[in-house]
Amino acid sequence: MPSQTLYDKLWASHVVREEAGGNALIYIDRHLVHEVTSPQAFEGLDLAHRTPWRIDTVVATADHNTPTRDWDQGIRDPISRQQVETLDANIRRFGARAYFPFRDERQGIVHVIGPEQGATLPGMTVVCGDSHTSTHGAFGALAFGIGTSEVEHVLATQCLNLKRAKRMLVRVDGALGHGVTAKDVALAIIGHIGTAGGTGHAIEFAGSAIRGLSMEGRMTLCNMAIEAGARAGMVAPDDTTFAYLKGRPFAPSGAQWDAAVAFWRTLASDADAVFDRVVELRAEDIAPQVTWGTSPEMVDTVDGRVPDPAAIADPVRRGSLERALAYMGLAPNTPITEIAIDKVFIGSCTNSRIEDLRAAAAVVKGRTKAASVKLAMVVPGSGPVKRQAEAEGLDAIFRAAGFEWREPGCSMCLAMNDDRLEPGERCASTSNRNFEGRQGAGGRTHLVSPAMAAAAGIAGRFVDVRRGVPDASAA
Amino acid sequence: MRKFTVLDGLVAPLDRANVDTDAIIPKQFLKSIKRSGFGPNLFDEWRYLDHGEPGMDNAARPLAPDFVLNQPRYRGAEILLARENFGCGSSREHAPWALEDFGFRALIAPSYADIFHGNCFKNGLLPVVLPAAVVDTLFAETLATPGYRLTVDLAAQTVVTPSGARHAFEVDPFRKHNLLEGLDEIGLTLRHADAIRAFEAKHRAAQPWLFTTGSAA
Numbered sequence: 001m002p003s004q005t006l007y008d009k010l011w012a013s014h015v016v017r018e019e020a021g022g023n024a025l026i027y028i029d030r031h032l033v034h035e036v037t038s039p040q041a042f043e044g045l046d047l048a049h050r051t052p053w054r055i056d057t058v059v060a061t062a063d064h065n066t067p068t069r070d071w072d073q074g075i076r077d078p079i080s081r082q083q084v085e086t087l088d089a090n091i092r093r094f095g096a097r098a099y100f101p102f103r104d105e106r107q108g109i110v111h112v113i114g115p116e117q118g119a120t121l122p123g124m125t126v127v128c129g130d131s132h133t134s135t136h137g138a139f140g141a142l143a144f145g146i147g148t149s150e151v152e153h154v155l156a157t158q159c160l161n162l163k164r165a166k167r168m169l170v171r172v173d174g175a176l177g178h179g180v181t182a183k184d185v186a187l188a189i190i191g192h193i194g195t196a197g198g199t200g201h202a203i204e205f206a207g208s209a210i211r212g213l214s215m216e217g218r219m220t221l222c223n224m225a226i227e228a229g230a231r232a233g234m235v236a237p238d239d240t241t242f243a244y245l246k247g248r249p250f251a252p253s254g255a256q257w258d259a260a261v262a263f264w265r266t267l268a269s270d271a272d273a274v275f276d277r278v279v280e281l282r283a284e285d286i287a288p289q290v291t292w293g294t295s296p297e298m299v300d301t302v303d304g305r306v307p308d309p310a311a312i313a314d315p316v317r318r319g320s321l322e323r324a325l326a327y328m329g330l331a332p333n334t335p336i337t338e339i340a341i342d343k344v345f346i347g348s349c350t351n352s353r354i355e356d357l358r359a360a361a362a363v364v365k366g367r368t369k370a371a372s373v374k375l376a377m378v379v380p381g382s383g384p385v386k387r388q389a390e391a392e393g394l395d396a397i398f399r400a401a402g403f404e405w406r407e408p409g410c411s412m413c414l415a416m417n418d419d420r421l422e423p424g425e426r427c428a429s430t431s432n433r434n435f436e437g438r439q440g441a442g443g444r445t446h447l448v449s450p451a452m453a454a455a456a457g458i459a460g461r462f463v464d465v466r467r468g469v470p471d472a473s474a475a
Numbered sequence: 476m477r478k479f480t481v482l483d484g485l486v487a488p489l490d491r492a493n494v495d496t497d498a499i500i501p502k503q504f505l506k507s508i509k510r511s512g513f514g515p516n517l518f519d520e521w522r523y524l525d526h527g528e529p530g531m532d533n534a535a536r537p538l539a540p541d542f543v544l545n546q547p548r549y550r551g552a553e554i555l556l557a558r559e560n561f562g563c564g565s566s567r568e569h570a571p572w573a574l575e576d577f578g579f580r581a582l583i584a585p586s587y588a589d590i591f592h593g594n595c596f597k598n599g600l601l602p603v604v605l606p607a608a609v610v611d612t613l614f615a616e617t618l619a620t621p622g623y624r625l626t627v628d629l630a631a632q633t634v635v636t637p638s639g640a641r642h643a644f645e646v647d648p649f650r651k652h653n654l655l656e657g658l659d660e661i662g663l664t665l666r667h668a669d670a671i672r673a674f675e676a677k678h679r680a681a682q683p684w685l686f687t688t689g690s691a692a
């Protein structure tokens with residue numbers, strides 16, 4: 001057999017039928033469902049008088065529209081409530097392997113709860129009507145976001161007609177410096193290859209720095225593969241993966257566990273496998289990252305400066321830079337560490353897991369939010385993350401520092417609920433998209449790691465967490 | 476699905492790179508549980524001067540006069556000319572729904588984000604890829620020529636300009652066929668139900684842990 005990449009192995013083990021033109025009908029093992037992209041799919045199924053092919057592959061939750069406080073009052077926005085109730089009704093009617101509805105203790109962001117419950121396993125194909133489904137590739141799964149028509153297609157047939165992606169290897173070797181996290185690696189890669197750099201590709205992340213990441217770090221990295229244009233990102237499963245999965249509710253157990261692990265160990269790219277493109281970074285070269293613009297590729301290290309459009313020759317690029325700086329309200333050449341912020345958001349499927357909250361809490365412990373910061377909010381990714389953090393006393397640390405401790409959900413990552421930026425407000429955010437209006441119309445988002453977001457909340461401006469965090473009150 | 480064969484349509488130029496799906500249809504409109512009605516909120520933050528929310532009377536809202544789709548010469552446009560990486564960001568199919576509902580039938584750009592590109596085909600919207608240099612020329616001609624139209628022929632895989640220049644484009648044969656015929660893709664896949672069942676049996680034997688049923692709770 002010719003040598004294969006991890007992607008090739010995952011693809012080959014799911015081909016139901018080869019189709020003309022290099023396409024294939026690919027079987028789907030796990031279908032994650034949330035309230036925003038599923039109503040029209042269930043409706044379509046109904047209109048065509050079709051029934052789900054294998055509903056026990058569905059794991060569903062409500063996350064995008066749910067409020068992050070006053071849960072006893074339910075969802076006050078009537079159209080948000082209708083969407084969540086529509087999901088309730090659809091699951092009641094069609095069934096699911098598991099459903100974590102609003103206010104369930106296991107409810108949370110779809111990309112947090114899947115892995116947390118062991119519902120994402122190595123070797124699986126995982127889909128969801130959500131672009132950040134790439135997150136699940138951290139387990140050595142082929143995981144990618146789909147549109148609502150494809151949600152309906154998977155419900156009805158358990159398959160998708162897909163075109164094979166090109167294979168890209170992103171190798172990061174070496175040791176990450178103190179204060180440098182998976183989020184910084186992700187942003188550094190996007191800064192390097194651009195937001196369209198991975199278009200048409202599935203990215204495998206490899207190298208000693210990636211092996212050294214925890215599962216949560218790998219999820220953060222794969223989560224942002226879509227921001228590099230790649231539909232899927234993945235890391236080959238290893239002992240770190242197996243240790244994470246063992247004992248989780250949906251993970252296999254007993255003799256099946258042993259058989260599964262033996263199979264999962266075969267899911268690595270062969271030593272001589274060929275990739276269509278290889279990108280290499282040195283871990284030592286990666287510093288904490290801060291985006292300054294309206295696309296994740298508009299990023300620099302914390303010790304950098306806002307770029308100067310006047311220095312760009314290409315008129316299309318110069319125009320987009322000027323537009324980005326105008327939207328962001330930033331002057332060319334401003335040092336990143338002189339950018340003052342109004343709000344802090346720690347959360348999202350990129351950075352809302354327990355390790356993210358620990359990293360942020362370690363920074364704020366014993367300190368106080370800068371008076372100039374109007375709101376600093378911490379939104380755990382799921383009910384279990386929230387309870388774990390509370391058991392460790394992290395909520396008390398955040399509260400003592402003047403940070404708000406909220407209920408789980410997507411929250412201000414995309415501002416479909418009440419949590420949002422007001423026009424002109426500037427936010428240090430651990431989420432994944434800094435597009436215009438993403439966190440609220442006119443809002444200005446800077447993407448950073450949890451420690452960097454927490455530090456910005458204390459200092460009132462961006463600071464280099466490698467150099468210690470000054471209190472705004474002492475400055 | 477609506478068929479796409481040949482389109483002779485007015486062209487509107489959107490001269491921005493990396494137009495993301497949040498810009499195409501902002502998140503507050505995703506709360507709808509319907510597939511239609513997104514057209515009035517296409518590019519909402521760029522098109523209107525005020526902040527849009529679902530349920531507003533869009534006809535009464537102040538328009539941003541400079542935004543391309545508000546200029547009278549582009550009224551009724553069916554072809555959107557765009558820059559690279561169009562449709563990046565989320566998987567929301569509401570983006571092609573909004574473009575289609577507004578009246579667009581085809582897009583022309585140097586590149587698209589993958590998920591958006593696939594979603595267009597499911598909705599009778601043809602995303603044509605042409606080289607950046609050709610797209611540059613089309614931008615220049617559109618801006619210089621009021622009433623500028625293009626003919627997009629899917630069967631022939633060509634875009635023809637008013638002066639007769641023909642630009643060939645590539646398209647996935649499976650998607651082309653479905654769009655030309657307006658086929659129901661789910662129905663097509665279900666024709667292979669036996670193959671799916673056969674695969675399932677084999678897959679279950681190889682990885683039985685993927686077939687545990689019932690609730691884990």
Ligand code: SF4
Nearest residue numbers: 132348349410413414
């Ligand atoms: S946290 Fe943000 S990016 Fe993640 S699923 Fe929710 S809205 Fe999407």
